[in-house]
Amino acid sequence: MTGETHNIHATAISVDGFGLAFVGPSGSGKSNLAFDCLAEARLANIPAALISDDRVIVSLENGQVFASCPEPIRGLIELRYSGIVSVDHVDRAELSYIVLPVGADERHRLPPDDEQAELVAGLSLPVVRVPMWSRFPLSLILARIRSLAANRQFTR
Numbered sequence: 001m002t003g004e005t006h007n008i009h010a011t012a013i014s015v016d017g018f019g020l021a022f023v024g025p026s027g028s029g030k031s032n033l034a035f036d037c038l039a040e041a042r043l044a045n046i047p048a049a050l051i052s053d054d055r056v057i058v059s060l061e062n063g064q065v066f067a068s069c070p071e072p073i074r075g076l077i078e079l080r081y082s083g084i085v086s087v088d089h090v091d092r093a094e095l096s097y098i099v100l101p102v103g104a105d106e107r108h109r110l111p112p113d114d115e116q117a118e119l120v121a122g123l124s125l126p127v128v129r130v131p132m133w134s135r136f137p138l139s140l141i142l143a144r145i146r147s148l149a150a151n152r153q154f155t156r
Helices: 030-043 137-155
Strands: 005-015 018-022 048-061 064-068 076-079 083-086 092-094 097-102 116-120 123-131
Touching: 005 030, 005 116, 005 137, 018 030, 018 048, 018 064, 018 137, 030 048, 030 076, 030 097, 030 137, 048 076, 048 092, 097 116, 097 137, 123 137
Parallel strands: 018 097, 097 123
Antiparallel strands: 005 018, 005 048, 048 064, 064 092, 076 083, 116 123
C-alpha cells in the first residue's frame, strides 16, 4: 500500500497530536461524534481540528498512515439536522487510532484486547470504542489512548 491513496467513507480529526478516524456505516453518528470531540477540545484548550468529513483520503508513507481531505469539502462538516458548517481544519495529519461509535445494541461491555480494525485492506490501526451516548467522548477517547499506551509499555 505504500504510496497508494484510498478515498474512504469516514470522518477524521486531529486532537493534541493524535489523528482519529471515525468509521462506521452511514448514519452511525461519525460526524456528530467527531464534532463533539472538537467542541470538547476547544473547551479544554486542547489543540484540535477537522481533517475531513465523510470522505477521507488515506495514504501510507514510510510506515505511517496519513489522512487528508478532498478539496471541495475541506473545512466542512455535516451535522445531522443542523446542516453543513465550517470548522477549524488542517490539510493533512497522521492517523493514530480508529474510533468506532457504539450504539445501545452493542452486546459486549469490554473491548477485545489489542483490538485493531482495517481502514483499507492491509492497513490496520488500534481501535477505541465510544458509546454514542457518552457525555464527554473526547475525555473517554484520551483516557483509552493513555490506557492502551500504558498497557504497551507494561507488556514489553
